[in-house]
Amino acid sequence: MRPLQPSPPTPADAYGAGARRARWRETLAPTGNAGDALFRAALLLAALVLLLLVVSMIAAMAANSRLSLRAFGFGFLTSRAWNPVTGQFGALPFIYGTVVSSLLALLISVPVSLGIAIFLVEQAPRQLARPVAFIIELLAAIPSVIYGLWGIFVLAPVLREHVEPLLARWLGWLPLLQGPITGIGLLTGGVILAIMITPIIAAVVRDVLEAVPVTQREAALALGATRWETTRVVLANAASGIAGAIILGLGRAIGETMAVTMVIGNRPQISASLFAPSYTIASVIANEFTEATGDIYLSALVELGLILFLVTFVVNGAAKLLVWGVTRGTSGTARAA
Amino acid sequence: MQDVNISAARRRAISSVMTTLTALCAFVAVAVLLVILGYIAWRGVGALNWRFLVETPKPVGEGGGIGNAIVGTFILLALASVIGLPIGVAAGVYLAEFGTGRFGQLVRFLADTLTGVPSIVVGVFAYTVVVLPLKQFSALAGGVALACIMIPIVARTTEEMIRLVPHSLREGALALGAPQWRVTLDIVLPAAMSGIATGAMLAVARVSGETAPLLFTAFGSRFFNLYLDQPTASLTVQIYNYAISPYDEWHAQAWAATLVLMTLILVINIGVRFMTRRKV
Numbered sequence: 156m157r158p159l160q161p162s163p164p165t166p167a168d169a170y171g172a173g174a175r176r177a178r179w180r181e182t183l184a185p186t187g188n189a190g191d192a193l194f195r196a197a198l199l200l201a202a203l204v205l206l207l208l209v210v211s212m213i214a215a216m217a218a219n220s221r222l223s224l225r226a227f228g229f230g231f232l233t234s235r236a237w238n239p240v241t242g243q244f245g246a247l248p249f250i251y252g253t254v255v256s257s258l259l260a261l262l263i264s265v266p267v268s269l270g271i272a273i274f275l276v277e278q279a280p281r282q283l284a285r286p287v288a289f290i291i292e293l294l295a296a297i298p299s300v301i302y303g304l305w306g307i308f309v310l311a312p313v314l315r316e317h318v319e320p321l322l323a324r325w326l327g328w329l330p331l332l333q334g335p336i337t338g339i340g341l342l343t344g345g346v347i348l349a350i351m352i353t354p355i356i357a358a359v360v361r362d363v364l365e366a367v368p369v370t371q372r373e374a375a376l377a378l379g380a381t382r383w384e385t386t387r388v389v390l391a392n393a394a395s396g397i398a399g400a401i402i403l404g405l406g407r408a409i410g411e412t413m414a415v416t417m418v419i420g421n422r423p424q425i426s427a428s429l430f431a432p433s434y435t436i437a438s439v440i441a442n443e444f445t446e447a448t449g450d451i452y453l454s455a456l457v458e459l460g461l462i463l464f465l466v467t468f469v470v471n472g473a474a475k476l477l478v479w480g481v482t483r484g485t486s487g488t489a490r491a492a
Numbered sequence: 493m494q495d496v497n498i499s500a501a502r503r504r505a506i507s508s509v510m511t512t513l514t515a516l517c518a519f520v521a522v523a524v525l526l527v528i529l530g531y532i533a534w535r536g537v538g539a540l541n542w543r544f545l546v547e548t549p550k551p552v553g554e555g556g557g558i559g560n561a562i563v564g565t566f567i568l569l570a571l572a573s574v575i576g577l578p579i580g581v582a583a584g585v586y587l588a589e590f591g592t593g594r595f596g597q598l599v600r601f602l603a604d605t606l607t608g609v610p611s612i613v614v615g616v617f618a619y620t621v622v623v624l625p626l627k628q629f630s631a632l633a634g635g636v637a638l639a640c641i642m643i644p645i646v647a648r649t650t651e652e653m654i655r656l657v658p659h660s661l662r663e664g665a666l667a668l669g670a671p672q673w674r675v676t677l678d679i680v681l682p683a684a685m686s687g688i689a690t691g692a693m694l695a696v697a698r699v700s701g702e703t704a705p706l707l708f709t710a711f712g713s714r715f716f717n718l719y720l721d722q723p724t725a726s727l728t729v730q731i732y733n734y735a736i737s738p739y740d741e742w743h744a745q746a747w748a749a750t751l752v753l754m755t756l757i758l759v760i761n762i763g764v765r766f767m768t769r770r771k772v
Contacts, residue, residue, distance in 0.1 A: 188673075190671050190673045191672045193673070194672070194676070194677075195586075195673075197582065198582050198583070198585055198586035198589070198590065199586060199590075200582075201578075201579045201580075201581075201582030201583040201585075201586060202582075202586040202587065202591070202595075202596075202599045202647075204583065205583055205599050205602050205603050205643065205644060205647065206598070206599060208606060208640060208643070209602050209605075209606065211617075211621070212609075212613070212614075215617055215620040215621050216616060216617065216620065218620075219624075267517045267520065267521065270513060270514040270516070270517025270518070271517045271521055273514045274514035274515050274517060274518040275518065277514075278514060279515075279518070287518055287522060289765060291521050291522065291525070293525060294521060294524070294525050296697065296698070296701075296758075296761050297525075297701070297754070297757075298753065298757070299701070299704070300703040300728045300735070301532070301701070301731070301750050301753070301754060302528075303732070303735065304735045304746055304747070304750055305528055305532070307735060308535075309531060350524060354521070381504055381507035382507045382511060383506055383510040383511065384503070384507065386510070403608065406608045407608065409610070410608070410609070410610025410611075410613065412610060412612040412703075412704040413704055413728075413732060417732075417735060417736065437612045437704070440612050440615075441704055441707055444616070444619070444707065444708045445707065445708050445711070456616075457616055460612070460613050460617075463610055463612070463613050467609055467613070468608075470608075471609070472605050474608075475605060
């Protein structure tokens with residue numbers, strides 16, 4: 156908003172420091188009011204804090220991981236060694252655990268959260284959709300550590316006693332589903348992650364579906380499409396936004412810490428079996444940071460933090476751009492965050 | 493479309509099957525929430541009593557409580573709010589009032605991306621910038637970590653709320669000759685205040701459940717602590733430590749502490765929901 160014209164610079168100010176000052180003031184406050192300039196500068200500082208946070212996170216973690224960066228280089232990403240005693244550190248087992256548990260979570264969560272979002276936007280009557288949406292949002296409000304507690308004492312025993320034996324019997328010919336059954340491992344981690352990211356994906360998909368123009372639905376219905384066929388038209392329209400929502404969920408799953416740490420078993424190994432204990436990047440940081448003896452050990456953990464930051468930053472950034480492409484102009488983005 | 497060749501009855505059947513399936517998905521999600529909350533209430537109530545709420549932790553077999561953790565959580569939340577809310581709200585005001593250009597778009601993007609950065613990473617960051625220079629774990633470090641998580645959330649909700657204020661209000665004040673800063677501070681902010689407060693409360697509720705960023709910043713403590721430069725207990729870290737311990741008694745205490753924390757979070761979430769509904 157620029158309701159008032161900036162006051163024109165006086166001739167004496169046309170050159171030199173005076174002119175520079177005037178230009179600055181004009182940039183900060185097009186109204187030419189000194190109070191406005193001050194106000195805007197103060198707010199700008201706060202906005203700069205966000206920029207500063209991102210920059211200093213990268214800088215601080217890079218600076219504190221330079222020992223490990225120098226010692227292992229890119230080999231850090233491909234080495235399976237994680238031995239604090241001999242000072243050998245490699246991130247591969249953690250990358251494997253993170254990727255597999257996150258993909259498993261997406262596999263379970265995506266169909267369910269799509270179903271939830273379709274139900275809430277396309278099918279449920281308004282009076283039902285609002286409370287159900289609120290209850291599902293509450294799922295996202297449960298802290299990670301509480302999911303972990305529930306995972307240890309409820310989910311893991313249920314999977315150990317009932318689900319994993321069945322999987323092993325029916326699908327035991329798959330190497331994925333062989334080996335000793337303990338209830339603590341990749342599968343449990345994936346399931347708890349799935350529960351945690353479902354409300355997040357569902358909320359974003361809901362926003363995306365709501366942003367699809369109602370005329371698309373009317374056109375499909377007018378052509379004689381059934382309810383489901385109409386929904387498919389809507390889904391096709393929202394495809395890129397849905398992809399964004401799924402990637403956003405992936406970002407959450409990658410960085411989720413406490414719940415996974417509590418149920419995944421925390422053993423730095425690469426095993427084909429989903430029943431086997433594993434370890435994620437986030438959980439090794441959570442577990443070993445305070446016990447890290449020696450500079451190179453701590454440095455390796457900070458480097459894992461840096462990797463996690465960069466990966467989730469890129470993943471979330473990509474997701475945001477996809478979702479913005481669909482919901483731009485609607486107020487959905489705030490909830491999506 | 494190949495669908496033309498399929499009989500109408502079959503199309504209708506597919507439609508109703510899919511409709512049922514999506515309803516089932518929603519039902520499952522609601523059921524999972526109720527199961528989790530119900531289980532917390534059932535396990536938590538058993539170990540909950542007055543002494544548990546006011547005492548400090550004791551060795552296994554001697555009872556003990558979470559009094560220091562409750563106090564610690566509130567200290568950490570207060571610290572995080574004092575640091576995070578002013579910056580977050582100011583950044584949000586900037587985005588709403590001046591954030592139309594490239595810079596505004598960049599800040600908006602960074603804020604949204606920061607909300608997705610894992611909280612454990614924020615903990616590592618706070619460790620490097622607060623714990624390392626001070627050479628010890630402290631409430632301050634925990635507060636800074638939680639504030640870093642709050643700032644982007646508060647900034648974005650504040651921006652959304654300010655955008656809802658009708659332009660006619662601003663134009664009216666400007667027409668009366670008020671400078672822009674007075675318009676923002678005296679007209680726009682009060683009009684958006686309930687929404688901003690709602691966003692702030694939700695941000696507090698969100699960070700009150702954070703564990704990962706506190707593990708190596710506030711760390712934890714077995715005693716009541718009011719000093720900001722000392723390690724401080726929190727409900728979440730206490731729950732975590734008890735949950736992974738081998739003792740049944742501590743497991744029971746973890747459930748009781750969970751019930752306390754969950755009640756706090758639910759009260760904020762549901763309270764905010766009803767407050768905002770009455771306003772709109």
